Every structure is written in C-alpha cells, then in structure tokens.
Amino acid sequence: MEKKLPTIKEIARRLNISASTVSRALHDHPSIGLRTKMAVKKLAAELNYEPNQTAIFFKQRKTFTIGLVLPNLREEFFSAAINGIEDVALDHNYIVLIGQSHDDLAREQKLVETMKNHRVDGILASISSSTTHIEHFEQMKNYDIPVVFFDRVPDAKDIHSVSCNLYDSSVEAVEWLIRNGHKRIGYLQGPPTLNMKHERLDGYMEAHKKHKLPVDESLIVSTNLSVEGTRSAVDALLQLKKRPTAILSFNDYVTLDAIQYARQKKLAINKDICFVSYANVPVTQYVEFPPLASVEQFPYDQGVSATELLFRLIDKKVAGQESPYENIVLKSELIIR
Amino acid sequence: MEKKLPTIKEIARRLNISASTVSRALHDHPSIGLRTKMAVKKLAAELNYEPNQTAIFFKQRKTFTIGLVLPNLREEFFSAAINGIEDVALDHNYIVLIGQSHDDLAREQKLVETMKNHRVDGILASISSSTTHIEHFEQMKNYDIPVVFFDRVPDAKDIHSVSCNLYDSSVEAVEWLIRNGHKRIGYLQGPPTLNMKHERLDGYMEAHKKHKLPVDESLIVSTNLSVEGTRSAVDALLQLKKRPTAILSFNDYVTLDAIQYARQKKLAINKDICFVSYANVPVTQYVEFPPLASVEQFPYDQGVSATELLFRLIDKKVAGQESPYENIVLKSELIIR
C-alpha cells in the first residue's frame, strides 16, 4: 500500500487557505499573520508534515549529492579517503553516491554516466588503472558538473585535482636506502596509466644522481598490481646476475605480495633484500615483515581537501562564476619504522 | 555560467509540435507517424538531448537509489559486502548512497534521516555497535522505504534481514580445538549489542556440552572492539591462575590485536596459546600469526542476498503488495589453515 505523505496542499485544503500561504508560513515569511502561521505550524506538526526534498531538489536543480568514483574500497587507502570525503560532505548536508570502477574503464564510464543521470552536484574521482582517456569526465562540463580528481590523477590539463607530491619523499626514501648501504636498488613500478607524473621514478633517479650511483635500467620493472604481475616483476629482479639488495615498490599492497614471493624464494627479508614502499597503510603493522619504510600519502586529508575544493566549485557554479583550474598538491612524508 | 540543456519542450517548439508528441516519439510509442518520429529523433540527436532523469524520478516517485548504512568501510568484511551490493544494484540500474556510522548511534540516525530526505527507494543496513534501538529504521515504514539488515542484524521482530548462521560453525570451531587437545578455551566476545543472537556463545557452550567439558565462566570476556578493550579482555584471560590454551574470538580484527598483545606478553602463539576467529578476512594471509581457523561469513554473498531481497521488497511496494518479514540465513563455514 502506497502511503500518502501529507503535502503542503493537503494542509492548505484542510485550513481553507492557499498552498502559497502554507509555504510561506512554514518558512516564517515576515508577511504572514501570526494566527494563520500558528495554525499552519500546528497542523503541519500534527500531520507530521515534512517537505518533499526531491521536489525541492527538482525545483532548485540541485540534488545535494556528490558522486564518488574510485577503483575499489578494499584498499584501506581509499576507505580512509572516504572518511574525509564523507565528513566534509555531511557538514555541507550532502551525501555521497559511491561507485567502484574495479580498475575497469568501461565500468568507470558507466558509473560517471549514471551519476550524471542522477544529476549529482559534483564528482570526485580517482581513476582506474585502465583509464587511458578521460572523455567521460570531460563530458561533465556539458552538464555543469564539476569534477575533482584525487590521488590517482590523470595526466591532463584543464582539470581540478588534489594529490600528494611523491617526488621529495621518493628522493628521501632512496637516499635512506643508500645511506643504509644499498647500492643496487630495484624499482617496482605500477602500470603506465598510474605513473604519468613519474614522481616516484624521478625521485629514484634524483637520489641516484645525488649520490653518484649509476642507474641500471634492468632494475626497473613494472606490475599491473595483480599478484601474478607483481610476482613476475619481482622474479625478473631476482633473476638478475647482480640482484638488488633493496626494492622501492609502488605501494604497500604490491609490497606485501612482493615480500611474500621473495620469502617463497627463500630470501631473508631485511637481510638479503629490503623493501620500501608507498601508502603506509595500517594493516602493515600486523604483518611479519612490513616494508621498512613507507611514504604516507594522507588519504584522509586528500579526501577532505578534494571535497572542499569540489564544494568551492559547486558554490561558484551556482554563483555563475568561472573557476580557474586548481591543482592542489599536498606533501607526503616518509615514515621509517 | 549555467548551461541550458535541451528539453523536450525546446524540441517541440522548434518542430512546431507538442511536447507530448515529442515524448511519445522518443519512446517509440506505436501511434506516432514515422515522419514526425524521425524528425524528432533527428533533432534530439543534434541537440544532444537527454531526458532529465531527476524530473522523471520526481514524477515516478522513485529515485533509483538505495541507501547503505554500515559501521565503516575500513573492515574488508564490509567492503566485500559492498561489492555484492553494488553489483546487484547496478544490474537493476540503481546506484548506492553510502554512509558510515562509525559505530555511533547519533550518526547512524542522521544518515537514515538524510537518506529518507533523499527518498531512497530502500535501505540496507548493518547496525552500529552502539545501536540500542532501531526506531530510526522503523520510522522508514511511514515513508514506505523498505529496510533490510545484513550481518549486524538487530534483535527485533518485524524486520527483514540477511545474515550468516554462526551457531554450527561455532560448535565446529570449538570442537576442532577440543579435538586438538585444548581443554580450557577462552571466549572473547564482542559488545552486547552485537551479541544479541548469542550464536557464537551458544555454539561454544554446545561444543563443551557435547564433549562433557565444564564451562568456566571466567573464561568468557568481552571487548568493545577497541584495541584497549581487547587488550584488557585478553589480559583478564592471561591473568587467570589456569589460563586458557586457546581463545575463540569475536572476529579477525579483534584477534589480530589479541595476538599482538599476547606476543607482547611473551606468549608463544600456537604453542602457549592458539586463536580461532570469525570473518576470515583476506589480510590475515599476510600476517605472521594468523588465527588457526576462522569462520567465513561470505560478505559478498550476504551483500548480494540482502540487495536482492531489498529489490523484491521495492518491486512489491510499487505493486502495492504487503510483504511478510523475511529473515534469510546463510550458512557459514569454518576455514582451517
């Protein structure tokens, strides 16, 4: 049975006044007689009247909803980011529509499309590893839906973004390894789509340069982030005649797989081979051999910052102003255990 | 600058026909002349016309949105559940509004309220550990918004739910410990709000009974799931004159904290003390001393099942039928490493 919620009209009918009077009374409009105002409020309370937000959204052409598109929620990095996003959104009386791309471009496109259909007021996105172009996001300009990328930011101009600068920490991480006596340091990078800014690699190079260490190209390998991809990449490093004594790797998840594999290959972790990584996810505290150091990327703060930026864009949009592209860069921090 | 998207009216105006004709043409209504139909479709394509879904939602009194309220996303259990939920939702062309209660009743209430304001078509919920009543969910009946609880299901009648039966697996888990020679088995339970069905405890008792082992009340302790809560609970067990040789504990997260604490206390894990747990979360594969066994609760399947049930309720609602309360119970499974 469809229940019928009381509407402003129903109240008007019962009181023999017009709907607009009811509307104004409810909004404490100054030019409403106290008597009628009281009567309206009283009846509204009795009937448990609540304005139908969807009607209001429809009229105002706003939904008080933001869309969040990200690769997955499994990684603690993203769930931490959501905490920041949700906190800011709730402060603004907004709520979050969520969608996981599972690193699949087609799914990401479908999600963006669906969110557009729902007329979200803005979109936050961290792109999938298979995202080779961002037309689906750029389309949003036609609908006046601002998009802010965070963490996994595409290599494009004319976008808004929030991310951590990994260059400095990368230099620092590699220098730390060098100071600890390592001379052959492998670099296990992620898939090309996620390496577009080369910050990690540039940092790796710079540290070598500063310490006058030659860079051996064969020490640089890639994984698509899958367990198998990581294993074969690590395998390539271990097969080398002169194998590395340390590996800088894309993120903690990859590193855990890498460490597991190295152990299977009977290497003594932190002795035969050391690992330094990115993300600094909390679960690593429970594992036997966590990376010796990891670059904290402050997911919560990125989430907060991205969402705040998005709200600035939304506010400007309703004010009819153009916004210059903003690319906020936060600092990262090397955490040594 | 507010862009103006083409509307059905605009098309009508340009073609000097009525809006309803345009609407029908776009929907391939049978009784529309081929010529006008083509003309409409052609112009619509040229203008990149897309129906304004929010208007349609408004008219149909549906939002194609479901609300998901859960304690947090950090636990892999919940993020796995979301995968199931999202997959089913997307199949139905629905999208998911998300909200984390962070185990705070007030926040849970606010989230439910907000989702109601957004007129979600249904709500999926896993209650917070501080949820002592469910009035805020029951209120949803007044708005014809069906609610399905999953995993953390409140102890109430007249609700819909999907959960795992933990009784059998609990018996099995404890019996497994007993068969492995343990005679004093501690039980580290969660907060009272999450133990309402006592399935774990009943199973624990039953296994003792079957094997004619006495149950020592002092072996049963509780944690509020915080690290400190878990530590002091474990501490209580370790302080006992006759300390347990094994502990059955609320879930893997609690267990990881418990194990960490036991190690700090210089106990040899799996020798001085063994752990068996619930949830079987994947991260445990990376840790040095995972629980020896864990009860798989199939979060993905729970998510799928709960969402399917929710859609059945939504469909019946639009068909104007009453639905009997459904409480789906899935099997759990003890996974031994």
Place this chain on the structure above:
DNA sequence: CTGTTAGCGCATTCAT
C-alpha cells in the same frame, strides 16, 4: 496520429 490539459510538490512573482 497528434494536441490539449493536468499534475507530481514546492517556491515565487504578481496581483489584490
């Protein structure tokens, strides 16, 4: 085959 009318729930402009 197509147009006219009405209405979803609300806010707002223009009258009175």
Place this chain on the structure above:
DNA sequence: ATGAATGCGCTAACAG
C-alpha cells in the same frame, strides 16, 4: 496579509 498563477521537465489521460 493572502491568493492566483506560473513553472521546473516530463508523462499520461482524455480528446479529437
């Protein structure tokens, strides 16, 4: 101080 009229974008009942 209040009511009538209008419109947001779309669909559908009713009329030709």
